[in-house]
Amino acid sequence: MTGTSARFPPQSEESETVPDRVLNIGVVGCAAIARRAVIPALAAEPSVRLVAVASRSRGKAEAVARRFGCEAVTGYADLLARDDIDAVYVPLPPALHAEWVARALAAGKHVLAEKPCVTDLAQAAELVAAAHDAGLLLMENFAFLHHGQHDAVRALVEAGAIGEPRHLNAEFAFPPLPVGDIRHTRALGGGALFDAGVYTLRAATAYLGPEVTVHGAVLRVDPDTGVDMAGAALVADQDGRTGQLTFGFDRSYRCACTLWGSEGSITLDRAFTAPPTLRPVLRLVRQDHVEERTLPAGHQFAALVALFARTVLDGGDFEGPAQAVLRQAALVDAVREAAGSGPGRGAIY
Template sequence: MRPLRWGILSTAGIAQKEMLPALQAASDCKIGAIASRDLARAETVAKRFGAQAYGSYAALLDAPDIDAIYNPLPNHLHVPLTLQALAAGKHVLCEKPLALSLAEAQQVCVEAKRAGRVVVEAFMTRHHPQWHRAKALIAEGRIGRVRGVQALFSYCNTDPGNVRNQAGIGGGGLFDIGCYAIDAARFFFDAEPEAVACTMDRDPVFDTDRMTTGAARFAGGGQLGFMVATQSTLAQKLTVLGTEGYLELDAPFNCPPDHVAQLVLDSGADLLGQGREILSIPATNQYQAQAEAFVRAIASPMPQSMTDILGNAAALEAMTRAAASGLWEHIHPDQGQAGDEK
């Protein structure tokens, strides 16, 4: 099998720090090209990773020897460049959030189906074995029926030049890290939220949400509660609460590749840990696992489901409405339908 040849749109920090090294280590992957609007910058990074450099995104997309695109551009460029990549016949792994609206997500799904190409939103967390083990424990009934998911994700970034602090291009906490909480709840409930509520505190200068608290209601009464912050201390927590126990994931969103995660399974026998079991999860590079899963998705004869792309976009859009209205906002069940096949 010929390795999947990747083209990287931009020299973004996440590409250099996480994705490019992961692609070097991943099976059946080869870094083919790196593009930047600054050719010298593209050449510097491309030299490090043994790749071709391009001075424009269009030139990379036109390259006939590139099979797949990794898109880590600022949020407002996710959809336009993903659509251009699909039109050029490339598969796309796009950083989260793939879209800033449900309509945009639906457009991507329709075009992916038309092009016969795979598009995946890059939630690398789903590929960490800690998440897989937690999901398996739930399936085995070890915590009973899942009733709640609670998430905390916080960091401190006050740089006015950082894209996360620019409201006009999709910056702010909800889009940057709130999407992880939403995706986690959808993953562990294996369902779509029916309604959401949200409140935001906005930076007076950036106008981005620097602290956001959200809630989502699932069928049967299951609930998500989360808090995300971009100007507070570093913190990550994720708890899955069941009727007969709970799970606590270790460094749930940015688990270091050399860290042996300690997944907590607690029966709730008491508050002092008498019913607690610590499960060691092998150290894993979740970005490498994500790349290898992407290769398998392309090779699979099974139709690609667009449910995750559409479900995340619908929930994020509803959260944005809820923050503006101060009300619970409902999500219609048919919002995850358009383009839901390969």
């Protein structure tokens, strides 16, 4: 294995100073999000060595490997069989995640899974148990949580800038996708809930807390494809703080969060998809005061990749990310159940 193995983080003080102590990572799939955002972050992170990228197509694997200076592998299983890889990033279509994340864990690899990590709670429970039993990290890729704009919101809330938080509005939607896009394919885990709605649900747990629950939902399903094109959910925590979540790929672009408190509100207009060069604007509104703050740019994918690598290399918190996977899957199931389209139930048109 090249460098220091990260499968079982070194414990000695001397090992902490080894300069070539890196996490050897492979990529299982060549999805657009991987090529556009995550693989560049992996390739640029000093604590990561990008070893190889796999595709079912030799040509696609070679094209991506040439671009990022790593090896090309034909077939996902062949990449998992390599002993020079400690961890994998899995950006496959959602319906394929459970199989390949399970196989990666069985092969002894830490896993960074593209969102949604799984398509239901039962799958999440199985994978979290497997990761726990093997002593491996399982983390879901919600990169937006690691952008500094959300730290700025939390700091203002803690300072009492909006009084007591009462309500969250989280919205993520974009114009219709091309007809052939895999997000129109139900068998692959398509649909607006898995693609956009999961962001709003994750924002709800981030701002309202881990005990948030679903109290109602609507999914508008395309009768031709069987996938949900848009939806909304009402959530609340144990103290009665509420959240209105809206998502879809059937309308103009919107990517915003507003946290509404007893004395004011805070809004982010690029809450989930701020590109690395964007200096996001935070809007603070109080009774006699409106303020817009231009925040520093941030690379949320770079921050996520660095956190993933650091957690493995330093033997950090594996339990927290695993529990987040379970909570997120439970909320997705709850939205589908509330909308009448849960596992084993018919779609709502």
